[in-house]
Amino acid sequence: MYRETPHPIFLHDYQPPEFLIDRVDLAFELDPEQTMVTARLELRRNPAATRGDGTVCLHGEQLELEWIALDGHPLNPVDYRVERESLTVQRVPDRFVLETQVRIHPAHNTALEGLYQSGDMLCTQCEAEGFRRITYFLDRPDVMARYSATLIADKTRFPVLLSNGNRVASDDLDDGRHRVRWEDPFPKPSYLFALVAGDLRAVEDSFTTASGREVALQIFVEPHNLDKCDHAMRSLKKAMRWDEERFGREYDLDIFMIVAVSHFNMGAMENKGLNIFNDKFVLARPDTATDVDFDGIESVIAHEYFHNWTGNRITCRDWFQLSLKEGFTVYRDQEFTADVASRGVKRISDVRVLRSHQFTEDASPMAHPVRPDSYIEINNFYTATVYQKGAEVVRMQANLLGPEVFRRATDLYFARHDGQAVTTDDFVRCMEDASGRDLSQFRRWYEQAGTPELHIQTSYDEATRTCSLIVRQHTEPTPGQPVKAPFHLPLAIGLLGPDGRDLPLRLAGASSPDAPGTHVLELRQAVETFHFVDLPARPVPSLLRGFSAPVKLSFDCTDDDLLFLMAHDSDGFNRWDAAQTLMQRLLLNLVEDAEAGIPESFFDAFRRALRDEASDRALLAEVLTLPAESYLGEQMAVVDVDGIHRARTTLTRLIGERLRDDLLAVYRDNGESGPYAFTPEAVGRRALKNLALGYLMQAEDAEALARCQAQFAGAHNMTDVMAALRLLVDRGGLESRQALDEFYRRWSGESLVLDKWFSVQATSPREETLTQVIQLMRHPDFSLGHPNRVRSLVSAFCNLNQVRFHAADGAGYRFLADRVLELDPLNPLIASRLVKSLIRWRRFDPGRQALMRAEIARILEREDISKDVFEVASKALD
Numbered sequence: 001m002y003r004e005t006p007h008p009i010f011l012h013d014y015q016p017p018e019f020l021i022d023r024v025d026l027a028f029e030l031d032p033e034q035t036m037v038t039a040r041l042e043l044r045r046n047p048a049a050t051r052g053d054g055t056v057c058l059h060g061e062q063l064e065l066e067w068i069a070l071d072g073h074p075l076n077p078v079d080y081r082v083e084r085e086s087l088t089v090q091r092v093p094d095r096f097v098l099e100t101q102v103r104i105h106p107a108h109n110t111a112l113e114g115l116y117q118s119g120d121m122l123c124t125q126c127e128a129e130g131f132r133r134i135t136y137f138l139d140r141p142d143v144m145a146r147y148s149a150t151l152i153a154d155k156t157r158f159p160v161l162l163s164n165g166n167r168v169a170s171d172d173l174d175d176g177r178h179r180v181r182w183e184d185p186f187p188k189p190s191y192l193f194a195l196v197a198g199d200l201r202a203v204e205d206s207f208t209t210a211s212g213r214e215v216a217l218q219i220f221v222e223p224h225n226l227d228k229c230d231h232a233m234r235s236l237k238k239a240m241r242w243d244e245e246r247f248g249r250e251y252d253l254d255i256f257m258i259v260a261v262s263h264f265n266m267g268a269m270e271n272k273g274l275n276i277f278n279d280k281f282v283l284a285r286p287d288t289a290t291d292v293d294f295d296g297i298e299s300v301i302a303h304e305y306f307h308n309w310t311g312n313r314i315t316c317r318d319w320f321q322l323s324l325k326e327g328f329t330v331y332r333d334q335e336f337t338a339d340v341a342s343r344g345v346k347r348i349s350d351v352r353v354l355r356s357h358q359f360t361e362d363a364s365p366m367a368h369p370v371r372p373d374s375y376i377e378i379n380n381f382y383t384a385t386v387y388q389k390g391a392e393v394v395r396m397q398a399n400l401l402g403p404e405v406f407r408r409a410t411d412l413y414f415a416r417h418d419g420q421a422v423t424t425d426d427f428v429r430c431m432e433d434a435s436g437r438d439l440s441q442f443r444r445w446y447e448q449a450g451t452p453e454l455h456i457q458t459s460y461d462e463a464t465r466t467c468s469l470i471v472r473q474h475t476e477p478t479p480g481q482p483v484k485a486p487f488h489l490p491l492a493i494g495l496l497g498p499d500g501r502d503l504p505l506r507l508a509g510a511s512s513p514d515a516p517g518t519h520v521l522e523l524r525q526a527v528e529t530f531h532f533v534d535l536p537a538r539p540v541p542s543l544l545r546g547f548s549a550p551v552k553l554s555f556d557c558t559d560d561d562l563l564f565l566m567a568h569d570s571d572g573f574n575r576w577d578a579a580q581t582l583m584q585r586l587l588l589n590l591v592e593d594a595e596a597g598i599p600e601s602f603f604d605a606f607r608r609a610l611r612d613e614a615s616d617r618a619l620l621a622e623v624l625t626l627p628a629e630s631y632l633g634e635q636m637a638v639v640d641v642d643g644i645h646r647a648r649t650t651l652t653r654l655i656g657e658r659l660r661d662d663l664l665a666v667y668r669d670n671g672e673s674g675p676y677a678f679t680p681e682a683v684g685r686r687a688l689k690n691l692a693l694g695y696l697m698q699a700e701d702a703e704a705l706a707r708c709q710a711q712f713a714g715a716h717n718m719t720d721v722m723a724a725l726r727l728l729v730d731r732g733g734l735e736s737r738q739a740l741d742e743f744y745r746r747w748s749g750e751s752l753v754l755d756k757w758f759s760v761q762a763t764s765p766r767e768e769t770l771t772q773v774i775q776l777m778r779h780p781d782f783s784l785g786h787p788n789r790v791r792s793l794v795s796a797f798c799n800l801n802q803v804r805f806h807a808a809d810g811a812g813y814r815f816l817a818d819r820v821l822e823l824d825p826l827n828p829l830i831a832s833r834l835v836k837s838l839i840r841w842r843r844f845d846p847g848r849q850a851l852m853r854a855e856i857a858r859i860l861e862r863e864d865i866s867k868d869v870f871e872v873a874s875k876a877l878d
């Protein structure tokens with residue numbers, strides 16, 4: 001057990017800082033084994049704070065203090081106290097300069113927070129609380145200071161030395177080292193500090209802002225990756241332009257740098273002027289990266305760039321406000337992708353992620369509001385709720401206000417709060433002030449956890465030609481929140497006439513009819529009734545269009561209604577959703593009864609869709625994809641792991657058999673043509689083609705196997721190669737082994753491609769997968785110290801392979817707990833994320849429940865587990 005139970009931190013305990021820091025001058029003598037950090041801090045008492053006891057208490061962890069001086073005078077040991085996580089200085093004046101020197105050890109920093117070594121380079125990661133592993137500081141986001149950083153390092157090993165802001169001086173020292181000084185003119189919180197040292201090369205470009213300033217753009221990578229930066233650079237320039245046009249936001253420094261590093265806990269980091277990226281979100285060449293990778297790069301580059309305004313210029317007052325920057329920035333990157341690619345497809349993939357990650361989190365022991373009110377370890381709150389649900393909450397406000405008013409509201413937010421550290425409430429107040437609307441009830445979205453369930457009953461009265469909707473909302477209790485108040489939410493709906501077109505909508509009592517199309521109802525009560533009058537015929541309702549609110553919707557409709565919506569709904573999202581609901585019904589029937597038939601009408605609809613030349617292929621591929629096994633599990637009272645896998649495999653095979661000719665035609669018609677292009681059109685063709693191949697392969701079609709092998713051997717882009725490899729591996733046998741070996745021979749030198757080799761094996765539903773994964777743990781290319789590799793093998797198995805991870809004998813659970821215990825001393829953040837795969841144990845049958853709980857308990861028994869793992873594991877058993 002944890003020696004002393006870690007204490008939670010509460011939002012309601014927030015106090016402004018007693019001291020502010022105006023200026024920070026840092027000097028680093030960089031060396032992987034030991035780095036000396038000298039800090040000069042200008043502190044002054046915060047006029048807005050209540051007076052303390054005359055001491056100042058700075059954060060610091062794993063620092064070896066070498067010396068300390070106040071206003072130029074070295075301090076006596078009686079004047080300060082060093083503890084495990086702090087430095088307290090007694091009897092300080094209202095304004096003073098504090099100087100410290102500490103020693104740190106980057107090469108031994110396996111947690112990858114603070115200053116650490118990644119391959120041959122040194123880099124930092126300070127969000128959320130990593131800066132305190134670099135120097136003593138008031139490491140909280142409401143302390144904003146101007147920084148300079150002087151970096152000294154060996155010139156041959158570390159020819160490139162980077163930090164935030166502008167490079168203002170550089171010289172060579174006579175001992176083979178060189179020195180570079182950086183100054184950042186913008187005040188920032190410590191979590192945005194960054195430095196990088198390495199033997200790096202840059203791809204360079206430039207961008208002229210709307211007001212005519214020229215910004216130098218640089219992407220730094222290791223020399224052998226110089227040929228994989230084009231897509232990232234293109235994405236950056238697109239994002240910069242888009243933010244000017246859509247949000248009126250211009251970049252503010254003369255230089256913007258991105259560095260790709262191989263060892264990184266998360267996706268990327270928005271440090272001021274010096275974004276540091278997991279190389280997975282920078283490096284791409286058509287032959288090394290898939291469409292999904294290209295897509296991820298474009299949106300992560302945009303996301304981090306957008307943080308310059310939403311996060312950096314305006315930052316969070318405290319970490320409870322994390323969604324202030326993350327929810328808004330995710331909303332912004334979603335809109336960016338919707339504008340530059342396909343809006344409909346983007347919405348579908350965002351909702352998929354929301355449903356599979358956020359809804360499940362909201363139904364788990366880790367459920368928390370978009371603005372949490374307590375945490376033990378903030379690293380555990382970089383969650384789907386803070387990010388994706390936070391984005392939905394911004395999206396609802398944007399939709400309630402409408403585009404023009406929302407733009408005025410964000411303009412107001414940027415003008416009012418520039419340079420400040422603020423709260424989600426400040427954000428909502430700007431929405432209110434710009435629109436004149438009252439959003440007090442809407443604020444519950446930030447305060448209440450849980451996914452609202454919306455139940456809608458519709459009826460039609462022939463005599464009065466009225467369609468009535470009774471809408472009920474209800475939210476289940478979540479930990480610490482037994483009773484929920486109703487939410488204020490937008491419900492977008494349409495009514496389809498017999499010809500499939502939208503009918504004109506007129507609410508009873510309203511003076512004039514709306515134009516045909518979508519009507520947005522605003523819900524505020526637990527139960528509300530709406531009457532649409534003057535309808536020419538009984539309509540088929542299309543509800544929650546565009547997924548206008550992050551809720552679970554249930555409504556009474558027949559399979560025929562769903563087929564009708566799937567064929568006709570003017571809302572692309574709802575066409576997809578109708579197809580998903582229909583397939584879900586068929587699959588859950590099959591789970592209940594393996595002999596259940598599939599109605600002919602389903603195959604007809606599928607065939608019609610395949611033959612529809614006119615339709616957007618990317619959207620079509622989404623519509624024709626069966627719901628994932630994990631998603632199907634969510635729809636059951638108790639997840640039937642094996643039944644779901646059997647049912648989904650059966651339906652996949654039936655589609656492959658019944659629609660063979662159409663699928664083959666689609667496969668042929670959408671083949672690789674010409675050089676790779678990352679356009680929505682080309683991405684859609686590849687997605688559709690590979691989906692068709694998947695159905696055919698499940699049907700064990702001989703022609704499909706030949707085509708699959710040919711595609712694996714001959715394709716020029718990684719999307720097609722991986723799609724074929726995936727299918728060969730899932731099929732098993734000699735062909736699988738050969739393909740894996742060949743892939744390894746070809747790509748073992750490319751770390752990111754090798755990750756795909758690991759994960760394609762880890763996610764295979766074949767029975768021997770766990771055995772295989774355990775063997776791969778011993779592969780010379782596997783390392784627990786490399787987060788991308790751990791994710792590609794261990795996390796992929798635990799999170800993306802429901803049927804094997806949840807094997808009834810509990811072997812998957814044991815495997816997971818063993819890995820957590822191995823990883824925790826090295827990297828608690830990665831370990832803790834893994835624990836999350838066990839916390840939904842209540843969703844399974846008693847046998848699996850017992851096995852999962854036993855593993856969580858085993859983790860908790862370990863002495864000295866990290867706060868990170870303790871928090872998740874202990875909440876899981878609460």
Ligand code: PHE
Pocket residue numbers: 125127128265266267268269270303304326382
């Ligand atoms: N702030 C980063 C982002 O979302 C995520 C991150 C958090 C990265 C913590 C590293 C550490 O853009």
Ligand code: ZN
Pocket residue numbers: 303307325326329
């Ligand atoms: Zn972010």
